[in-house]
Every structure is written in structure tokens, then in C-alpha cells.
Amino acid sequence: MMNKESNEDILVSNVDDGVLTITLNRPKAYNALRNNALQEIVNELEKVENDNNIKVVIITGGKKVFAAGADIKEMAQLNVVGLLNDIRPVFWRKIAAFPKPIIAVVNGFALGAGCELMMHCDIVIVGDNAQIGQPEINLGIMPGLGGTQRLLRTVGKSMAMQMVLSGEFINAEQAKNFGLVSEVTLPELSYSRALTLAKVIAQKSPIAVRIAKESLLNAYETTLEAGLASERKAFTLLAATEDRAEGIAAFMEKRKPVFQGQ
Amino acid sequence: MSYQHIEFSIDKGVAVLTFNRPDKLNSFNQVMHKEVREVLKKISADSHIRCLLITAKGNGFCAGQDLSERKYDPDAAPINLGDSIEKNYNPLIRLIRSLQLPVICAVNGVAAGAGANIALACDIVLASTKASFIQAFCKIGLVPDSGGTWTLPRAVGMPRAMALALLGDKITAEQAEQWGMIWKTYPPNELYDEAMKMAVNLSEQPTLGLALIKKALQSSTQNTLDQQLDLERDLQTLAGQSRDYQEGVTAFMEKRKPKFLGH
Numbered sequence: 001m002m003n004k005e006s007n008e009d010i011l012v013s014n015v016d017d018g019v020l021t022i023t024l025n026r027p028k029a030y031n032a033l034r035n036n037a038l039q040e041i042v043n044e045l046e047k048v049e050n051d052n053n054i055k056v057v058i059i060t061g062g063k064k065v066f067a068a069g070a071d072i073k074e075m076a077q078l079n080v081v082g083l084l085n086d087i088r089p090v091f092w093r094k095i096a097a098f099p100k101p102i103i104a105v106v107n108g109f110a111l112g113a114g115c116e117l118m119m120h121c122d123i124v125i126v127g128d129n130a131q132i133g134q135p136e137i138n139l140g141i142m143p144g145l146g147g148t149q150r151l152l153r154t155v156g157k158s159m160a161m162q163m164v165l166s167g168e169f170i171n172a173e174q175a176k177n178f179g180l181v182s183e184v185t186l187p188e189l190s191y192s193r194a195l196t197l198a199k200v201i202a203q204k205s206p207i208a209v210r211i212a213k214e215s216l217l218n219a220y221e222t223t224l225e226a227g228l229a230s231e232r233k234a235f236t237l238l239a240a241t242e243d244r245a246e247g248i249a250a251f252m253e254k255r256k257p258v259f260q261g262q
Numbered sequence: 263m264s265y266q267h268i269e270f271s272i273d274k275g276v277a278v279l280t281f282n283r284p285d286k287l288n289s290f291n292q293v294m295h296k297e298v299r300e301v302l303k304k305i306s307a308d309s310h311i312r313c314l315l316i317t318a319k320g321n322g323f324c325a326g327q328d329l330s331e332r333k334y335d336p337d338a339a340p341i342n343l344g345d346s347i348e349k350n351y352n353p354l355i356r357l358i359r360s361l362q363l364p365v366i367c368a369v370n371g372v373a374a375g376a377g378a379n380i381a382l383a384c385d386i387v388l389a390s391t392k393a394s395f396i397q398a399f400c401k402i403g404l405v406p407d408s409g410g411t412w413t414l415p416r417a418v419g420m421p422r423a424m425a426l427a428l429l430g431d432k433i434t435a436e437q438a439e440q441w442g443m444i445w446k447t448y449p450p451n452e453l454y455d456e457a458m459k460m461a462v463n464l465s466e467q468p469t470l471g472l473a474l475i476k477k478a479l480q481s482s483t484q485n486t487l488d489q490q491l492d493l494e495r496d497l498q499t500l501a502g503q504s505r506d507y508q509e510g511v512t513a514f515m516e517k518r519k520p521k522f523l524g525h
Contacts, residue, residue, distance in 0.1 A: 185496065186496050186497070186500065188500050189496050189499065189500065
């Protein structure tokens with residue numbers, strides 16, 4: 001059932017089966033991510049963080065544009081002290097720390113902060129019209145929300161350097177070849193593909209999904225040895241859950257598991 | 263809105279773009295490029311337009327680049343033709359090919375160089391029996407551009423494409439038709455009316471469905487069979503959700519003529 005709420009910059013809809021969709025909805029500004037948009041996204045994420053009915057979040061901008069960047073006017077008003085005390089990094093940390101899976105559905109432009117938002121998400125499905133880039137350099141600035149870090153860890157040094165230093169965009173096929181996105185679809189079908197995937201994930205044990213996501217992201221933070229050790233601990237931790245017993249029992253009994261999140 | 267080197271009109275669902283520099287065989291200069299680009303962008307943004315017909319005034323269709331605009335000066339540093347391609351011809355070809363509606367080209371006379379390849383970028387090419395096609399590039403030391411090296415081998419096969427591009431021979435419209443390079447030829451005085459009849463007919467067809475067919479065929483040249491089967495599935499999913507599909511099936515069951523709206 002769709003359940004629209006009143007936000008200025010985003011639309012929020014609850015779909016059956018545990019999937020929350022956040023749609024960036026400021027088409028006149030190509031969904032530029034002004035502070036209010038980030039605040040609204042964070043509010044929605046906080047609302048569902050402990051809501052057991054929501055298992056997966058999808059963030060999209062619709063069929064034509066994901067988000068074409070930050071709000072330049074807002075940023076231009078900040079001097080060095082203003083930037084030092086900027087609220088924005090707080091929002092972004094909250095998005096990054098959201099414990100449930102987030103799938104980005106990207107059609108059209110994902111530029112600057114839009115690209116960074118996309119990279120904050122766990123899985124990215126793009127339409128074949130996607131144009132992805134970090135054009136901050138054109139304004140005499142640089143990515144400031146993870147663009148240099150997440151991009152390099154994902155696409156490798158040469159491509160990250162090329163994108164960040166030249167400001168040029170890459171297309172959907174390139175993004176897939178470089179591992180920045182996992183699937184390319186027709187723009188009209190990207191959301192439904194993500195929804196299908198979200199519903200598959202929503203069927204899994206929420207605890208296992210949460211711990212697995214954490215383990216994967218931990219790989220960016222640590223050495224392989226330490227990562228393997230913490231993975232093993234996480235793996236062991238799941239042995240204490242009822243969902244694990246149910247998952248294994250259902251497999252042996254050749255039936256579908258019913259996970260309770262316990 | 264009036265233009266210097268083209269004419270443009272929209273009547274119901276049919277847009278007609280006419281190259282109008284007949285004294286220069288409709289060759290492209292900067293102004294004409296700008297005008298054509300403007301018009302194509304306008305078409306791609308207007309969902310009421312459901313077919314585009316491209317044709318030209320006078321005896322020729324298009325002689326490609328206006329060479330007088332590129333005066334050769336032995337003392338100056340060589341000009342970078344790549345820049346002009348990147349700025350003018352490539353966007354033009356990309357725009358034509360990305361239009362979500364059928365594009366008919368009525369080649370009324372000689373189509374040379376980029377002019378020939380602009381015609382080949384269109385979906386259905388009709389030509390006057392007086393028309394001809396020349397890959398003139400090789401005669402002045404250049405390479406076929408505007409997609410010619412991509413469209414030609416796909417249209418006529420590699421052996422003929424090679425010979426056409428390396429020899430620069432003029433071929434008649436009738437030869438082009440026999441080779442499958444274009445769809446049909448008509449006597450000069452019938453060409454425009456026949457093209458218009460086809461355009462009007464196409465403008466009343468399920469335009470979204472036609473756009474998806476174009477997408478499927480255009481993609482097929484790069485895709486493997488497996489990729490193409492997946493794409494067909496996805497495109498059919500979209501087509502099956504269209505209002506025109508419903509109307510098509512309903513009209514068939516009710517044994518009446520369907521009325522398609524294009525979406």
C-alpha cells in the first residue's frame with residue numbers, strides 16, 4: 001500500500017513486503033541535495049531504523065534524474081568557519097551508519113553529492129541513461145562527502161583520478177564495468193528491478209542481513225586479517241539467533257524458512 | 263520561429279525538417295548545425311510529435327560539410343577536424359538515433375559525405391530515382407564520419423562497405439535499394455508525397471511500441487543473443503504496459519480499427 005507523507009524534498013512510500021522507498025522529488029532543481037533534502041532523508045531513515053516492518057530502503061530520483069549535485073547556493077554562503085561547523089557531514093554519517101540495506105536506483109544524472117549519495121547506498125541499480133560523475137573540480141572545489149574515498153575504493157585509482165580531476169562523467173555501461181553499479185536496466189524498469197531485489201532481501205533473516213552488511217562495509221576499514229577475524233566473530237554471533245536455527249531447519253526439511261528477526 | 267538554412271513544420275503528429283541551402287547543395291555550416299540541433303531537441307521534448315520526416319530543398323539532399331567554411335591555410339596550424347565532429351556531427355547523429363519516434367529520410371538528390379551518412383542514420387530511407395550516395399571522404403584524404411563506418415557495413419555488408427568507402431564511387435539510389443542500403447525509391451515527383459503518406463501513417467501507429475522496436479534493433483548490433491533475449495523481455499514488459507497495446511488487442515477483438523495515442 002502506498003502511504004505518502006508530507007515532505008518538501010522527498011516522497012516516501014511504504015510498499016508491502018518490508019520495503020520503504022524514498023524518492024528525491026525536487027525535479028526543478030534536478031533533485032539537488034540541499035540541506036533540507038538530507039534532513040528529510042535522515043528523518044525517514046531514523047523513523048524506520050527500529051521499525052521491524054521495514055527491512056530494506058530504496059532511494060531513487062525517478063526515471064529522469066537521480067540527483068545532480070549539492071545545492072551550490074547553500075554551499076557558497078559558507079566560509080571556512082561555516083564549513084567547519086557544517087551540519088551536512090552529520091547527515092551523511094547517519095546515512096552511512098544506517099544498519100539496513102539501502103538500494104540506490106539511479107536514472108539520469110548522479111553527479112557530485114548525487115554520486116556520493118549513490119555510493120553511500122549498498123547496492124546500485126542504474127538505468128542505461130545514467131550519467132555519473134564528480135564535477136566539483138569545475139567549480140574550483142572537490143568532492144567533500146566521500147567522493148574521493150568511496151570512488152577510489154570502488155573503481156580503482158586511475159578511473160577515480162580521471163573522474164575527480166577532469167570532472168567528466170561516465171555512463172551506465174562504464175559504471176558497471178568498473179564495479180560502481182551492479183546492474184544496468186532500462187530506466188523504466190530500474191525501480192521494479194530494485195523492488196524485486198529488495199523483496200528478496202526482505203525475506204531473509206534481518207539479523208543476518210544486518211550483520212552481513214556490517215561485515216562487508218568493515219572491509220573498507222581494516223586489514224584482511226582483522227577483517228577475516230571480525231567476520232568470523234560475526235558469523236559465530238549468528239549462531240545465537242533463532243533465525244539461524246530456523247534457516248538451517250527449513251533447508252533440511254526442504255521448506256521455506258520463516259524468519260522472525262530473533 | 264524562422265530559420266536561415268532549414269525549414270521546420272509540425273502538422274498534427276508529423277514534423278518535417280527540410281534542409282534549405284539549395285545553392286550549396288544543403289551542405290552544413292555552423293549555423294545550419296545549430297538550427298538542426300535545436301529542432302531535433304525540440305522534437306525529442308515534444309511527445310505530440312510521432313514521426314519525423316527529413317528531406318531537402320533543390321536538386322541535392324546534402325553535400326555534407328560546407329568545405330568553404332574550412333578554408334585551407336598552409337601557414338596556419340592544421341585545424342582539428344575531430345573538434346568539429348565532436349561538437350557538430352556526433353551530437354547530430356546521436357540525436358537522430360535516440361529519437362523515440364520513427365525517422366524517415368526522403369533523399370531527393372545527391373547525398374555526399376556526411377550527407378549520405380546522416381541519411382543512413384535515419385530509420386527508413388526513401389530516395390528519388392535521381393538521388394545518389396557518395397562516401398566522398400576518401401577523395402580528400404578523410405575518413406567517413408557521422409556514423410558511416412558503423413552504418414555502412416551493417417547496411418550493405420563489409421565487402422561493399424569497404425569498396426564504397428575506399429573508392430568513393432557514386433552509387434545510384436536504385437543500386438542502393440537493390441543492396442538493401444535504403445528502403446525504396448520513387449520517381450522524383452512522387453517522392454515527397456509518398457514519404458509524407460508514410461509519415462502520416464506512422465504518426466498514427468503505437469509510437470511507444472515503435473520506439474521500443476527501434477531500441478531493440480539498435481541494441482542488437484552490440485548484444486549477444488542472450489543479452490538481446492533479456493532486452494526483448496524487458497522491452498516487451500514495457501510495451502505490454504502501454505495503453506496502445508490494450509487498445510490494439512481490444513480493437514482486434516472488437517474487429518474495429520484501433521485508435522493509438524502513442525503511449
